[in-house]
Amino acid sequence: MSQSQTTLATSKTANPHTSHEIDASLAPPPPDTTHLDRVLYLFGYPIAHSLSPLFHGTVFSNLRLNYTQYLYESRSLSSCLALTHDPKFLGASVTMPFKVAIIPRLDFMTPEAAAIGAVNTIWWKTDQDGRRALCGTNTDCIGIREAIVRNVNKDKVEAMKGNKGMVIGGGGTSRAAVYALKTFLGCAEVYLVNRDKSEVDAVMAECSKEDFGDGLIYVSTIEEAESLQAPAVVVSAIPDFPPKTEDEIRTRKVIEILLGKEEKGAILEMCYHPSPRTEIAALAMRSGWQVVPGTQAMIWQGFEQDRVWLNKEVNELPVEKVKAVIAAKLARSHL
Template sequence: MAQQTESHESSRLDAVERHGYLFGHPIAHSLSPLLHQTIYDGIGLPWSQFPLDSTDMALFLRLREDPRFYGASVTMPHKVAILPHLDGLTPEGSAVGAVNTLFIRTDPETGKRLYMGTNTDVIGIRDSFYANVSDPDTSFHGRPALVVGGGGAARSAVYALRTWMKASKVYLVNRDRAEVRAVIEECTARGYGDDLIDVSTVSQAQELEGVGAIVACVPNFSPKTETEKEARAVLECFLQKSHKGAILEMCYHPSPWTEIAEISQKEDWKVILGTEAMIYQGLEQDKYWTGKTVEQMPVKKVMEVIAAKLSEARL
């Protein structure tokens, strides 16, 4: 049976000129292979990205040796675990301390293949705002920003907000204080942790200046515990302040329209769906892999295909 599986896999790879992988677990719901296939078809490249639903790092390291391998999307639980197996990092990969993209370069002196890592999640966050907000100066430049959550996406959001989006400070809202401390400590150690503020209560939020950009990095759920209810109430306090900006709701599975998106829209905020961040980070990945610019890629077609897929999933 294993031989049959390997034979089937080999025939799939032989059907394309070059191939990559989506490496992670679980990944059954991921739209990454569809997104990249749409791009390759649109620019006439006989390439494909194949899902590799696995926690076996040794297997992936063997597979990447194939001369036809062009790179990989790396997702949980491998974003940090992959770091020791890379030859170098971009500034974004180094600053965030996690990699979602493996790409290949050649050592000019030795001709040796170099496995490089970057983090395009930060680009996805940044580009989602600038593609959807017509006047960033009025909306979020020079204002405090807000990040909801305490995981890897929260760190990427802090990096994007402080590095490119001119946030004067970043408020962190989360049910777990230890997670917030970890984010602050890690961002500080990596050089972009100034003016990160843990906002843990509504009374504290009421005293603070309103925000212009919000990035929500938590799953879609109704708050149940006291700490979850307090975190949601803190977010709502900021949404209700007089200045209305834009919120990026990173959660898009199983549906991109979440409780937080609904609440934000009712409070007159510009809502940016998480599929936008996913698409823009994917376009950035293909810049590394194909050498093409985003302007050369079928962006409109990608957006249509992803929207259709999500709509189909909701039926």
């Protein structure tokens, strides 16, 4: 794993997370932690469907740790941060709408989080002088990398270096996907395909600001798609809705053309809720692509979180047990 994941790279203003009032109307009561040795949380809204507590709970129980991760569904970031001052607090997963909003409230960020501009994992770190820092990282990019590297033929992964990649979508996951394709997998150029040009412009600007924006190409027309070389690897990060508007229909056609070229690679379909059987996955399979389900990215980003929180390498974690538990849960939910 990347050593920079645990490097404190970007300093923030000291203790900014203590300066905001808590909106009690948005803050659910904290859970009872008296029976636990350590406690973790998932902060965000809405999060009721999340598999995160099951995932991490399986890790903790198999390591015989008296730890629990609670869903803390709140619209108040301050109420979430108040829980980090519990002496039993070990760390938290952070999801929407707080992935960006939490950044000014941190003391440090890792290089991945700073480059992507979003945080999904926090924890406290104490230096040799006893000073504590609230740290943040982004494990989404690690999940994307590992989902591809661990599921795709080694020769095909090697062929991604210097080749073309493609990211479908323009939301927050798109930045993590571009970062993973360029920084970890070595793609020289990345096609960006999305119905909304303004979202792509924002992604390109943010990536360029953080020095991984070279070689990003917005593909908006059928003619452009027909003229381009096929990508070797694709990350799809859009919801599973059938195209209805003119822009959506044109974008879907662009995707069909790029996936329909003679050269075939691997596509990571990040959407798996409510079902991994998405229209993009079906289109890719019909076109002869290897489809890696988004649950793989979820699993490997989760193991990276546990690596950070527990200070254990992934090979020390119950990987196969967790994968079996998550697979069984998803199989029941998709019946």
